[in-house]
Amino acid sequence: MKQILALAALGLAITGCVKIEDDGTSTPTEPARDLAAYLDGSLLDDGWSGGERLVSIDTSDGPHNVWIKRTGNNPEMKLLLLHGGPGGTSDYFGAFDSFLPGTAVEYYRYDQLGAGRSDKPDNDALWTIPRFVDEVDQVREAIGGDGSNFCLLGHSWGGILAIEYALAHPGEVKCLVISNMMASIPAYNRYADEVLKPQMAPEKLARVEQLEAEGKIDDPDYMGILMPEFYEKHILRRPAAEWPEPVNYGFAQMNQHVYVLMQGPSELGASGLLEDWDRFEDLAKIGVPTLVISGKHDTMDPAHMAAMAKKLPQGELVATEGSHMAMYDDQKAYFAGLNAFLLRQAKRGD
Numbered sequence: 001m002k003q004i005l006a007l008a009a010l011g012l013a014i015t016g017c018v019k020i021e022d023d024g025t026s027t028p029t030e031p032a033r034d035l036a037a038y039l040d041g042s043l044l045d046d047g048w049s050g051g052e053r054l055v056s057i058d059t060s061d062g063p064h065n066v067w068i069k070r071t072g073n074n075p076e077m078k079l080l081l082l083h084g085g086p087g088g089t090s091d092y093f094g095a096f097d098s099f100l101p102g103t104a105v106e107y108y109r110y111d112q113l114g115a116g117r118s119d120k121p122d123n124d125a126l127w128t129i130p131r132f133v134d135e136v137d138q139v140r141e142a143i144g145g146d147g148s149n150f151c152l153l154g155h156s157w158g159g160i161l162a163i164e165y166a167l168a169h170p171g172e173v174k175c176l177v178i179s180n181m182m183a184s185i186p187a188y189n190r191y192a193d194e195v196l197k198p199q200m201a202p203e204k205l206a207r208v209e210q211l212e213a214e215g216k217i218d219d220p221d222y223m224g225i226l227m228p229e230f231y232e233k234h235i236l237r238r239p240a241a242e243w244p245e246p247v248n249y250g251f252a253q254m255n256q257h258v259y260v261l262m263q264g265p266s267e268l269g270a271s272g273l274l275e276d277w278d279r280f281e282d283l284a285k286i287g288v289p290t291l292v293i294s295g296k297h298d299t300m301d302p303a304h305m306a307a308m309a310k311k312l313p314q315g316e317l318v319a320t321e322g323s324h325m326a327m328y329d330d331q332k333a334y335f336a337g338l339n340a341f342l343l344r345q346a347k348r349g350d
Contacts, residue, residue, distance in 0.1 A: 038073055038074060039073070046070055050069075052067070052068070052069045053067075054118075055139055055142045057113065057134075057135050064113055064118070066111060066113050066119070066139065067110070067116060067117035067118045068108050068109065068111075068143070069108065070143070071097065071107050071109075072104065072107060074104055074106040075106070075144065075149065076149050076346070077103075077106060077174075077342070077346045078106045078107070078144065079105045079107040079151045079152075080110060080136070080139065080143065080152055080153070081158070082153065082162055083109075083110075083115070083250075084156030084157045084158055085112070085115060085258065085259055085262075085263070086114070086115075086255075086262045087114055087115050087255030087256065088115060088157070088255075088259070089111050089117075089253050090109040090111050090116060091247075091249050091250040092244075092246045092247045092250045092328075094246040095246065095327050096327070099338075099339060100335075100342075102339060103339050103343050103346065105151075105346065108143060113126065113135055114126070114255050120255060124261065127261055127262055127273070129160070130168075132164075133164050133168050133169075147172050147173060147174060148174060150173060150174055151176065151342070152166070152175075153179060154176075154181065155179040155180055156180055157274075158179075159178045159179060159180065160181060160277060162176055162178055163178060163183060163279050166286045167285060170285075170288070173288050174348070175288055175289045175341075175342075176286065176288055176289070176291070177338065178290065178292050178305075178308065179293040179327075180293060180294065180300055182305060182308070183278070183279050183311075184277070184279070184280045184304070185274050185275055185276065185278065187278070188270060188300065188301070189269045189270060189275070191301040193269065196234065196299065197268065197269075199233075204225045207225060212265050212266070217260075217265045226266060230268060231267070234267070234297055234298060234299045234323050234324060235299065235324045236323060236324070236328055236329055237297060237322065237323045237329040238329060244328060247325065247328065260272060261273060262274050267299050267324070280308070280311065283308055284312070286312055287313050287314065288314065289314040289341075289344075289348075290312045290314060290315050291315075291318060291341040292317050293338065294317065294319050294326075295322040295330070296321050296323075298324045299323075299324050300324065302319060306319065316341065318334070
């Protein structure tokens with residue numbers, strides 16, 4: 001019976017008849033999109049494969065394939081999810097499947113080149129921001145996105161990529177979400193040095209930094225210290241044994257070469273090719289509605305992220321009580337804010 005009621009609630013929520021509250025009560029909402037039309041992919045080219053397909057992209061290294069998966073059917077509102085890393089996978093966006101269908105947005109998980117189910121070319125010349133931005137633009141074209149219907153959500157490194165895309169292709173973006181990513185790596189490193197690292201026991205921090213300096217990040221001590229002392233406090237605030245499978249799988253499948261090359265060996269600050277990246281002042285050039293999502297316990301300074309929302313001409317802030325993976329450890333605030341933002345953007349231009 002509970003399953004039947006849950007399915008009925010989902011159908012009503014998507015069609016916009018009611019909003020289901022935490023206490024089980026319902027309130028009227030404005031119509032979103034017909035449930036049958038949203039779920040019907042029979043006429044789409046990827047319908048036979050459940051929305052999964054490979055997209056061929058052109059690079060200086062020749063053509064390569066990247067993996068994407070569509071959920072929903074709404075040509076008027078397409079959302080592309082940009083995962084973290086670099087070199088991570090989109091699997092942890094699986095949590096979105098429990099919440100985003102209520103907005104009736106057509107959304108895409110997507111493994112960037114070098115990650116997950118996508119090709120993994122052995123060519124370090126490919127791992128640059130401009131090349132990644134060009135890749136996102138080719139994926140946008142493949143899914144039929146343009147300035148009237150295309151939104152980007154970038155989490156962590158994906159937030160850097162989303163900012164860079166919006167600056168490079170302002171006419172192709174309807175709305176933007178920057179999730180758990182500061183607009184300045186130097187500021188991120190200062191926050192790590194001044195706020196986060198001092199929270200660790202000095203001898204443990206010294207051991208981590210020693211292993212990094214010696215290039216011995218595969219030593220059991222490295223993650224043995226970082227997991228309980230840092231990752232469980234600032235990445236996902238649950239004991240590692242309770243971390244959800246999509247998160248564990250994504251970490252296990254991380255392309256460590258790309259990650260270390262661009263980010264550095266861990267989340268304890270950045271020391272790779274991204275070390276000098278800073279776009280804070282350029283946020284003023286992003287004219288589309290932009291949602292910034294922060295976490296009180298994140299590796300990213302929540303005060304800096306609040307300042308980002310003010311710097312953006314149409315910026316909004318959702319401040320959660322979560323950490324870097326706030327879509328897991330503060331789902332209520334994260335998705336209430338995200339869904340409300342997406343619903344408002346869907347109505348623009350109606």
